[in-house]
Amino acid sequence: MKILAFTAGAARMYCGSCLRDNTLAAELRRQGHDIILMPIYTPTRTDEPNVSDPRVFMNGITVCLEQQSAFFRKTRWLLDGLWDAPWMIRLATKTSIAVDPHVLGAMTVSMLRGEDGYQRKDIGKLTRWLATEPAPDLVTLPNSLLTGLAKPIRQAVRRPLCCTLQGEDLFLSQLPEPYRSQSWELVRANTAHVDCYAAVSEFAADYWRERLGIPASKIHVVPLGINVEDSDPSPRPPSAGFTVGYLARIAPEKGLHLLAESYIKLRREMGSHGATFDAAGYLAPEHRGYLRDIEKRMRDAGLASEFRYRGELDRAHKIGFLRSLDVMSVPCTYDEPKGLSVLEAMANGVPVVQPRRGAFPEMLARTGGGVLFEPDDAGSLAQAIHALWKDRGQLAELGRRGAAGVRAHYGVAQMAARALDVYRNTTLATAHA
Numbered sequence: 001m002k003i004l005a006f007t008a009g010a011a012r013m014y015c016g017s018c019l020r021d022n023t024l025a026a027e028l029r030r031q032g033h034d035i036i037l038m039p040i041y042t043p044t045r046t047d048e049p050n051v052s053d054p055r056v057f058m059n060g061i062t063v064c065l066e067q068q069s070a071f072f073r074k075t076r077w078l079l080d081g082l083w084d085a086p087w088m089i090r091l092a093t094k095t096s097i098a099v100d101p102h103v104l105g106a107m108t109v110s111m112l113r114g115e116d117g118y119q120r121k122d123i124g125k126l127t128r129w130l131a132t133e134p135a136p137d138l139v140t141l142p143n144s145l146l147t148g149l150a151k152p153i154r155q156a157v158r159r160p161l162c163c164t165l166q167g168e169d170l171f172l173s174q175l176p177e178p179y180r181s182q183s184w185e186l187v188r189a190n191t192a193h194v195d196c197y198a199a200v201s202e203f204a205a206d207y208w209r210e211r212l213g214i215p216a217s218k219i220h221v222v223p224l225g226i227n228v229e230d231s232d233p234s235p236r237p238p239s240a241g242f243t244v245g246y247l248a249r250i251a252p253e254k255g256l257h258l259l260a261e262s263y264i265k266l267r268r269e270m271g272s273h274g275a276t277f278d279a280a281g282y283l284a285p286e287h288r289g290y291l292r293d294i295e296k297r298m299r300d301a302g303l304a305s306e307f308r309y310r311g312e313l314d315r316a317h318k319i320g321f322l323r324s325l326d327v328m329s330v331p332c333t334y335d336e337p338k339g340l341s342v343l344e345a346m347a348n349g350v351p352v353v354q355p356r357r358g359a360f361p362e363m364l365a366r367t368g369g370g371v372l373f374e375p376d377d378a379g380s381l382a383q384a385i386h387a388l389w390k391d392r393g394q395l396a397e398l399g400r401r402g403a404a405g406v407r408a409h410y411g412v413a414q415m416a417a418r419a420l421d422v423y424r425n426t427t428l429a430t431a432h433a
Contacts, residue, residue, distance in 0.1 A: 001423060002034040004136040004157075007052060008143060009042030011060070013249075013282045014312065016340040017166050018044040020200070020224060021142055026051045027225075027416040036136075040146065047315035048227060057126045058119065058149075066118045067107045074121075105179025108172075112186035114148030123152050130156040138423050140198075143168040144208075145183075147190035160195040160430040162423060164222075165208050167200075167338050170253065188212055196426045198222040198419065201359035204337035220422045225415025226343050226406070230315070232323055233349040233403030235396055242272060242389050245325035245350070246279040247318070247341040250309075251287050255331035255355075258378055260294045262331070264301045265382040272389050277303075280310040280321050281341075322348040326395065327388055329353040331373075331381055339363055343410050346370065346402030351395055353384045366409045369402015 007021040022044060025037040029051060037052040041060040044052050110117035130153065139153055141163045154161050172183055191212050197219040199205035205221045208214075244263055248254040256279055263277045277298075283291060291309060298307040313321055322328070328345040330336075335358035342352050342363065352370035354360040364370050371388070374380040388395045 001028075001138065001420065001427075002134070002136045003028065003036070003138055003140065003423065004133075005035055005037050005140045006040050006057075006142055006146065006149075007037055007044055008146065009039045009044045009056065009060075011042045012045060013284075014045055014047060016338055017142055017164075019046055019048075019340060020166060020338075021164075022046045022048065022051060023225065023227060023412055024415055024419060027412045028420070031416065033420075040142075047318065057129070058122050062122055063107065063111070063119055066121065067110055105175045105183075108145060108175060109179055109182045109186065111145065112148040112183055112190065114150075114190075115152055117148060123149065127152050127156040135159055137427050138162060140164060140423075141194075142166070144187045144190070144197075145171065147187060147194060150190055150193035154193055160426050161193070162196045162198055162426055163194045165197055165199040165204050165219075165337075167204075167336070169207065169211070169337070170334055173334075184211070191218075194218075195430055196220060196422060198422050199337070200224050201337050202362050203335065203359045207335070207337070222418045222422060223410060223415060224338060224340060224343060225410055225412040226340070226347060227412050228347045228407055231319060231344070231347040231403075233347065233399075235349065235399065236323070236326070238392075239326075240274055242275045242326050243324060244275060244277050244385060245321070245328040245345075246277075246281070246330060247313075247321065247328060247345065248281045248330045249287075250279070250281050250283040250291050252290060253332060253334050254281075255333050257290070257294055257297075258331045258333065258376065258381065259329055260297055260307070261378040262329075262381040262385065263307075264297070264303065265378060266386055266389075267303060267306075268301070270382065270386045270389075272386060275306065275389070277307045278310060278321070278325065279308070280313050280318070282312045283309075318344070319348060322350050325350050327351050327353060327385055329381065329385070331355055331375075332358065333376055334358070336360065342370075343406055346399075347406040347410075349399040349403045351388060351398035351402060353381060353388070355381075363410075367402050367405025369398055369405050371398070 005025055010018055025035050028035045039052050039056045040058045115123055135157045136159055139161045144163055145168050147163055150161050191214055199208055199221055202221050205219050209219050246256055246259055266272045298304050322345050328350050337359050339359055345352050346367055346369035355375040356372040357375045371384050373384045
């Protein structure tokens with residue numbers, strides 16, 4: 001197939017959606033398909049070879065400038081060329097910055113309005129480029145927040161368009177009003193210009209089917225898939241210690257504070273001596289205070305020496321980090337539809353302890369690589385971890401099952417095969433319509 005896949009860059013952050021998009025594109029290309037992975041907003045950052053195009057459309061600089069000032073909505077090619085220059089985009093995305101949610105809310109609404117929004121000029125650049133390129137068989141968008149582009153893209157290429165659904169509902173829920181309600185209304189209105197949706201889990205498919213009010217035939221499940229070639233599922237050598245780990249963004253919704261509370265209970269009430277608590281993941285400027293609060297909580301409990309924040313990790317260090325853990329938990333306080341790091345942990349033979357919510361029940365049912373606990377309940381989480389600390393045989397068995405289960409159900413080849421089924425069927429259905 002000839003596929004044009006858009007992916008939304010996240011500047012300097014390792015983003016689960018960017019990683020998924022890049023992994024899928026690389027596998028499809030490896031299989032011989034003609035796929036262009038085109039970044040929107042910023043270049044993407046991946047921990048595997050990056051197969052995305054060096055160009056960036058709707059670059060984050062101009063999108064923000066056009067949102068803030070009418071002057072930039074009318075600038076000529078010379079000034080636009082400055083903002084679009086690769087060196088300028090790299091400079092602008094070199095560091096992360098805190099974002100005003102009110103500004104972000106207004107921009108989200110504007111982007112969802114498509115050609116009726118403030119970014120009309122940049123949409124025109126995109127559609128003019130599309131008109132000069134050979135038409136693909138199908139176009140994919142990386143999330144529903146970009147469905148304002150669906151109508152102009154379909155008009156430019158006259159080919160079907162598929163939208164991936166991979167966690168943007170959390171972003172939408174965090175927008176202040178009135179932007180939250182306005183955004184949901186526009187996402188629903190834009191379904192008229194989307195031929196099919198691909199959700200990354202059964203949970204996500206059910207959630208979005210209800211929220212969008214679309215027929216079941218229009219939404220499909222394309223489960224996550226990861227590369228496992230460089231992972232190491234071999235059993236860990238016996239050790240007197242016990243390391244509890246966390247790998248995700250350092251943010252309240254990901255639940256590091258809940259794991260810290262559980263760890264304190266584990267040490268105080270359950271006598272789990274010789275334990276340590278390690279965390280890693282991207283830390284945004286606005287969440288530094290959140291991490292400091294967790295560190296203070298550990299100090300107040302007399303456990304400061306047992307907690308380590310390892311920072312953001314590249315692929316080699318990430319695998320090494322996972323292999324150092326006895327158990328991992330990302331106790332999300334919302335219904336997570338993805339859980340990429342949970343799959344990565346299991347692929348490396350690390351059992352996981354996850355809340356009974358979102359995609360985690362289906363993920364653990366398929367892989368057998370972990371146990372569930374009651375959501376938002378630090379005591380339930382502590383008990384589940386303690387049970388594995390006491391039963392090293394069960395711990396090893398879960399690690400073995402998880403590694404095999406990920407390879408059987410969540411490998412990159414399985415993801416690519418399912419995606420191709422959806423793309424081909426959509427293309428055929430559109431051709432016969």
